[in-house]
Amino acid sequence: AxxxxxxxxxxxxxxxxxxxxxxxxxxxxxxxxxxxxxxxxxxxxxxxxxxxxxxxxxxARLQVLGDRWFGAGRGRRTFASVSTGEVLGVGVLYDGEVMAPPGGRSGAHMTVSASGERCTCGNRGCWKTLATTGWLRSRARAAGLGEAMSLAELVRGGDALAGRVVEEYAHNLALGLVNVQQLFAPGLFILHGEAREGGERFRTVVEERLRDAVAFAGAEQPRVLVGTAAVDDVAxxxxxxxxxxxx
The missing domain is CATH 3.30.420.40 (ATPase, nucleotide binding domain)
Incomplete structure (x- = not known):
């Protein structure tokens, strides 16, 4: 440095x-x-x-600042910026302020499955255990699709089994985002990182899952965008x- x-x-x-x-x-x-x-x-x-x-x-909170000043969040007072891949997290801009409570984390360790796998934090069923690259590789391996498969490779594979794994991954990612939408209603979610490899179908599955779960009359319909910049650049x-x- x-x-x-x-x-x-x-x-x-x-x-x-x-x-x-x-x-x-x-x-x-x-x-x-x-x-x-x-x-x-x-x-x-x-x-x-x-x-x-x-x-x-x-x-995650710096990532939402990057999107606010230089990315797809410009001009909005409320939205969420999401890291996907090996790193999972959500930063939320709410009414013009980045939500940064003392002791606050990125959401990766919110519980989404009470009887799920043990996480690196010691708890069970954290969002991180279901919606990161590690889960995707393990799921693809268990399905007989090969070792160390990436999201891009699964999407390019084009077969039905690979498609089901990709769709399950998108649903797992949406699990945590639904909770964020329920609590803070950011409306716009900007996905960074691995989600870029999922293509339009991956983005659509996440958006549809969000809309199905939080269809409140009068509220902004959730939208999902996929950022084009490298996630480290946004941070x-x-x-x-x-x-x-x-x-």
Missing amino acids: AGVFAAQEVQGIGVAAAGLVDPLTGLILEVNDVPALHGYPVTERLGALTGAGVHLEHR LLGGAGLVLSHL
């Missing part, structure tokens, strides 16, 4: 982090998959290395937006 910024006039640095973070103290409090980062003072360390002001936020743009908001 010091090398990257050495020749630049840095106005500030925005950090997108996984797990549970404390933006006020600049600490990464907990990352289930990376125990070495528990309690890590990332803003203090980066500030010492670069001499710049450093601001920390959860990746990085959100980091820039975070710095600009502090300036």
Whole structure:
């Protein structure tokens, strides 16, 4: 990081982090998959290395900022930005403000199946256990479709069995999004990451599932868009937006 910024006039640095973070103290409090980062003072360390002001936020919340200022969320006061693939999470902009309660996470560990598989967090049936790349590969392997299959490969395969796995994956992703829509009614969901590989049918299945579950009279019909930018780029743009908001 010091090398990257050495020749630049840095106005500030925005950090997108996984797990549970404390933006006020600049600490990464907990990352289930990376125990070495528990309690890590990332803003203090980066500030010492670069001499710049450093601001920390959860990746999903920075992603929604990226979409708000630079993507498909421009001009909206309420919408949700969704990471799909190896990383799963939702950031929500509500009435012009990013929802960022202390202790809040990205939704990956909301319970969607009380008797489901054990998650890396220790609980059972987390959304993460059903709607990430790991589940997709395991499901494809169990169906005899091959090892380490990607969503793009399953879609390109075109056979009925692969199609059923892809549709099940879309329904699993929609499970968590339905809960978000029920609670906050963002109306617009912008999918990033692996969802780009699913094509129009994948997007349609998620949208139809959302509309079937939350068909309230007078409310905005949920819409699903698939972002074209790489998900890391959207989070990085959100980091820039975070710095600009502090300036």
